[in-house]
Amino acid sequence: MPLFRALDEQAEAKARPRRRDLRNSKGAGSCWRTHGDDPVHSLTRLCLLSLADNMKDLWVKDYADNYLDRYSFRYIMGPFNLLPGELVEELTWLLSTRKQLSRAALHLLLVPHLRALSLERCPGLVTPALGAQIAARCQGLRSLDLSGAQQLPPKVLCETISSLPVVRSLSLAGVPCDRSVIQTVARCCRFLQRLDVSRCHLLSPAALLPLGAVAFTPSSSSSISSSSVSSTWSPLPLSSLLALDIGFGEQEEDSTMAAAYLLLSLPFLESVALEGVGPACHLIDQRQFSQGDEFTNREGVSRLHDVWRERMLRQGTESWMKTKEGGSADDGEESEEVRSSFLEECGCESAENVIEDDLPSCLKTQTEEGKHGLSQSGLILQLRDVKGVTCESLGSLGNLCPSLTSLSMNLDKHEDIGGRSQGSLLTTNLQTWSGQLQSLSFIYSGQMVDLLPALQVSGCSLISLTLEGVKTSPHSPLLQLIRVCPRLRDLLISAEPPVTPQHQTNDNQQDDQDLPKLPYLRSLKLCFSYEHNQMKPFMSWMSLKQVIKCVLIGSPLLEKLSLISLPCPVNCVLQDTIQRANTDASHCSDSTALPPLPLGRIEHIDLLRTDVQMSTVKSMMQLSKRLKYVDVSYCWRISQREWLDCRRFRQVEVVWV
Template identity: 55%
Template sequence: MDEDDALPSLMQLCLFSLADNMKEVWMKDSADSYSFRHVMGPFNLLPGDLVEDLTCLLSNRKQLSRAALHFLLVPQLHNLSLERCPGLVTSAICAHIAARCQGLWSLDLSGAQQLPSKVLSATLCCLPALRSLSLAGGPFCLSSSGSSFCSTSTSQPPVASSFCPSSLSSSSFASPSPVPLTSLLALDIGFGEQKEEPAAAAAYLLLSLPGLKTVAMEGVAQACRLIEHREFSQTDEFSIREGVPRLVEVWSKRRHRQDRWMEKREGGTAAAGNEEYEEEKILWEGYCEDSDEDVSGEEGPSCTGNQVEEKRKGRVSSQSGDEQLILQLKNVKGVTCDLLDSLGNLCPHICSISVNVDHKTDTVARNQVSVLAAGLQTWPGQLQSLSLLYPGPLEDLPPALRVTGSSLVSLTLDGVKTSPHCPLLEVMEACPRLRELLIFAEPPSKPPAVQQEDVVGQWVSLGRPQLPNLCSLSINFSLCHSQIMPVMSWLSLRKVLKCLLVGSPLLERLSLVSLPCPLNCLLEDLLAVDNFHVSGSVWFADLCVYANLPLRHVRHVDLTWTDVKAVMVETLVRRCRRLKLVDVSHCWEISLDDLVTCKSLSDVKVVWVK
């Protein structure tokens, strides 16, 4: 729920009132600690989605307390996120979650530092309907023993066993209904102490969770290579140490389950009312159907439904003779580019991926980018979201982006190094369907002796590139703490930005931070419509001007550490009629007096920190 909405609904206003009075009215007789397993409180009769909205609202405002949680943990809750208040996640709270919220579909405990691994494991045992689990940044697996992922208990129910690769007992694999988890986010939780343990643990999870579609976890790509080449003997020591079945047994059962479902689906031999068939259908229908929908949706410019089906059948038929397993992963984070081939062979339906590209020397970096381009060939016309962590030159990336850029709707480039001559416009032209573009970059170290703007000028004169679907743009440069202002080392960036902003009429969120070029004059040029005001007697020509005015849809603007002036902020507030927030923190041309004047002009929130 967005508190910034111009006209909140009556339901939202009621929730705002509840949140405002939570402590004084609803929680005034409550304590942080309870021993009651079940509590009949004022929120037990509220629909679950409203309880979720209220919990989210309190969490975003940093007003969520343990006492409030005791009343908000109700049986009708389906989604619970404590990511913004990880300090509240304790053994006691998890006991209440396990007892009261057994219908949870989604649980986010990211960042929790006070939760013992055994408590986490016990909690997961009580959540059989869980579809999404996030544990990112929590110390849930500090060693290979005594953690929720590496418990040696052999008496856990199948639900917990399916979450914990090191506690996957034989009975869990014999179960006809594996846990229906579809999303697992577990980066930075420490999969064991041994070097091979992340890949082994990831392999166990990938094979024991057939419905998994979204995963962020250490060792995923390595696990795919291990599974692809069936190098299961490498994990035997891990299996013995943790007391779990050998990985080859897990693979065999997964393969058998997949083949059985495919035979039933293609032959139509299963009765519609058969309970086992229906359970397997829930887990496996995405393998053949959901992937096709994701790939052939309106975002994909080149792959029709028939083409996707032919591609899938070709992939399966080419691999079935080799007893290859197909995973239905669609969203993968934290892989390295040198293992994309194995990932692609096992996961042909990926539509979103986050890749780390190693960079030690320029030569190694360019070789890695070549490997990246080859790896991305696995999903042509299919990939919709791409995130690259690449601390190398930006000019190395256009060839790789051209491979898959035609279908991308979201692109993130993190850590790239820029120069006054880097082809930023080429990057944008390679991805014409983008809705979201985020670039976190290192600025040029120093300006060249002569600024070369002729190439940029040619692009601008041709009106290229245009990103007509772009809704969110962030171009943020790093800045040393000792710097008062960024060095103006990339003056030609002004023309690049102008071209981009003019060609992005649907832009709603704009972030331009620590730019190595003047910004105030650029905005003056963009918004140069003198004395323009919309009124009842406005001329048709003026309406046409407004219809083509850049930034006319923008709602949130971040101009931190730039040279914008107070007059320009006033112009933004007047011209951009949907604007709700402007952040001009650390803008050295703006003073406190200017801020007071800007705030008096409208209800637009103006943020400024000296």
């Protein structure tokens, strides 16, 4: 295998044609669907599957036997250099998802024209040596995911990242990342749009400040080195910043101040997950910037009031430009001309005089004519997705972020705010985004019924709903929840089972026609906690059977189903659903357009710790030709013999322990 230092022009030209990214659409465009829903792979996908199956015995074996630990190649001239970068990306993805990606295979696939590399599924392969190879071979990467790579020290991370000047998306979740890595990102990755540093425990909230264009103030310059004073740069064009579970042991005030600084200094943020983001929104909304003076002086950065003033000037300039010419202010010299014109019309000589205590009249008039009202700070953030807020800061979030479409909240069941119950305040504040919220997530340790009023306000537009840690009882309003959220595509409920048993009643015999349906549902997960010494869950919620049957029959587009440790019989519900599907199919046997059947499109099933039987699993395999994975671990009515026999059933992977 000869070496080379640059792609020849012919090979580079072959690598340029673009096509649809198949990895992010579950193979969309890579296979056809026949009338019977049998997947027919495209020729391209079949070729890649063949490559994946033969790599170990051909190219990987030759490279591992003759070159892997004997030489250190800058580049490797091999068959994959002639493949377009998109095909190399998809091949890498196929190998990683099938757990066939090895160190030797990865060496062969690190080609110079690679544009996206995700090693999230195989973090054990990511070593300092591999980091050096990525830096040398793949300097044109637009997307890099190293999540969970614990073997990369900060120094190696810095060296790798500094060699990726055009990267747009970078995931370092769970990596030993520290302040030096963030400084390298801010200095070298000037086109970065998405950054994930969640679970980086070596990273303090204040270490994120360089992302927002640190500008050191003269008054604090004496406390930092002269080299740091000169190290200033413009803010990154970040649209997504995820940094939850960082800075263990740091003061809570630091999280709030750092979040406020980043919200003010990163103008393009649309998705954010930061510690202290809720209190930071309250601080900005109420213009309590003096609370951050101690923090900014200690870190040697501009005061929050100054950062807010600069942000307001930018907002006012853009608003003024749109009003005057129907356009927007551009960067560079034209932007400076627009800025000067705006200052002149405001009657101000410099930016420092634009916003001190009140907004200028021209900006105030323009912003107050908008659909939503102004917060006390006059600032409108472009955030659409926010994670980690509490009910207390929801009002300020509504004032600052009128365009929000996704919200994740942590609720305290005992918390009362300002003399009002938390449920009442939650319902009132969610009306700010009524009709526009598409994703809503609650972490709540109270009763599920407490959340129903809030869902009645926002449920009509919800596409995704997650409830974690909620308590249930035999009277929990699951049917009402389904009724108020008719457009759901994803429903995840992780709950505590009822503590009191339910006696059988005739309420379960409600006509199927009267039950609510979720016709767009694609993913359903109902997961209940259990004690480890229990062989099976305590059957205490018998009416839950009717709810599950309602969802399964009323959701013909369902692709992923997870029913884990349910406190009710499941096998009978699945049998009824299969019987209903077979009946509908027989009634439509002469029809050329067969409608979607219950469980007819299912691809992934988790039935851990339930009473399901293997005969029911086989019936589901016969019903859905798309089914690829079934997990029946700890299902006490399935024997090892039945499992071994079922493993040979078609192409379905069946897991049982």
